[in-house]
Amino acid sequence: MFRHRLIFYVFLMVLLLTACGEKKVKPTQKTPTSPPQVHVRLPMGYIPDVQFAPFYVALEKGYFSQNGIDLELDYKFETDGVTLVGANDLQFAVVSGEQVLLARAQGLPVVYTLAWWQNYPVGVVAKTEQGIRTPQDLKGKRIGIPGLFGASYVGLRTLLEVAGLKESDVTLDSIGYNQVEALATNVEQAAVIYVNNEPLQLRAKGYSVDVIAVSDYTQLASNGLISNETTIAQNPDLVRGMTQAILRGIAETIANPDGAYEICKKYVENLAQADQAVQKQKLTESIKFWQTDKPGYSNPFAWENMQNMLINMGLLQQPLDLTKAYTNEFVGK
Numbered sequence: 001m002f003r004h005r006l007i008f009y010v011f012l013m014v015l016l017l018t019a020c021g022e023k024k025v026k027p028t029q030k031t032p033t034s035p036p037q038v039h040v041r042l043p044m045g046y047i048p049d050v051q052f053a054p055f056y057v058a059l060e061k062g063y064f065s066q067n068g069i070d071l072e073l074d075y076k077f078e079t080d081g082v083t084l085v086g087a088n089d090l091q092f093a094v095v096s097g098e099q100v101l102l103a104r105a106q107g108l109p110v111v112y113t114l115a116w117w118q119n120y121p122v123g124v125v126a127k128t129e130q131g132i133r134t135p136q137d138l139k140g141k142r143i144g145i146p147g148l149f150g151a152s153y154v155g156l157r158t159l160l161e162v163a164g165l166k167e168s169d170v171t172l173d174s175i176g177y178n179q180v181e182a183l184a185t186n187v188e189q190a191a192v193i194y195v196n197n198e199p200l201q202l203r204a205k206g207y208s209v210d211v212i213a214v215s216d217y218t219q220l221a222s223n224g225l226i227s228n229e230t231t232i233a234q235n236p237d238l239v240r241g242m243t244q245a246i247l248r249g250i251a252e253t254i255a256n257p258d259g260a261y262e263i264c265k266k267y268v269e270n271l272a273q274a275d276q277a278v279q280k281q282k283l284t285e286s287i288k289f290w291q292t293d294k295p296g297y298s299n300p301f302a303w304e305n306m307q308n309m310l311i312n313m314g315l316l317q318q319p320l321d322l323t324k325a326y327t328n329e330f331v332g333k
Helices: 002-025 050-061 078-086 097-105 150-162 179-184 198-204 229-234 236-255 257-267 276-290 300-312
Strands: 038-045 069-077 093-095 110-115 122-127 142-145 171-174 190-194 209-213 224-228
Touching: 038 050, 038 078, 038 236, 050 069, 050 236, 050 257, 050 276, 069 078, 069 236, 078 093, 078 097, 078 110, 078 224, 093 097, 097 110, 097 150, 097 224, 097 300, 110 229, 110 236, 122 150, 122 179, 122 198, 142 150, 142 179, 150 190, 150 300, 179 190, 179 198, 190 198, 198 209, 198 276, 224 229, 224 236, 229 236, 236 257, 236 276, 257 276
Parallel strands: 038 069, 038 093, 142 171, 142 190
Antiparallel strands: 093 224, 110 224, 122 190, 122 209
């Protein structure tokens, strides 16, 4: 009897050990991990602001890291970003469309990969009492402008051309980014601005103003993402990941602007202490420039218009091959 029990216990132990052995060799379930991260420093061309909400949202939601990108926002001047990307010292920058063509004319191989702003946001604002409501009304007026460069200058020259006017038909003052103060104190009769920004500030201060928007008269290639030919050729997945992360940020901001605004408070210093009504309206007005049924898509017509404008201004000496200046390869269908 004892021998039989011993055999039984030995048999039972063998079964248990076998079962334990089976558990040990059973494959374990893998936990998802983030892809290897590539550090990207991105020049923004302006100070921290709610109009960069799509980037803040994409950072906060992890859209960049999910595409293997460790993103650092760098608020350098626009031209610095173009130069660095053109020299392949950086892979990306946020710039306006005219900067792409001007850079390529100088031999810098930058390429516009994502159209963020679908319409040119530059315009001219004036107090209603000045009677400046159309481009033709600018004749003989004193106009403040950040400087004779960049999107503001191109936008003003576009409005003058629409009116059949020359630069000599107006008086231009370089005033930096003090348009609100210059108009409020009547130092200038009009000022070149971004229509989603300074007019809101002036109205919040109680001034009645009129705005002449470039986008009401023509379509120009506007703010977006650039890379360079080397990065596109050698690391197209990085370009695609960067482009798609930004597009997700834009879509999320448009779908939930209140949530996007709250995220902005983490990235824009003192935003919580600013005039909330003005700042929220700035985001609302900015979103109008991003909305499209083809997110990220570059319109060839807008690039042709921009090139013609730069040639008329004497900033381009001859037409460029526009098919090399921008691509829709990375924005999807």
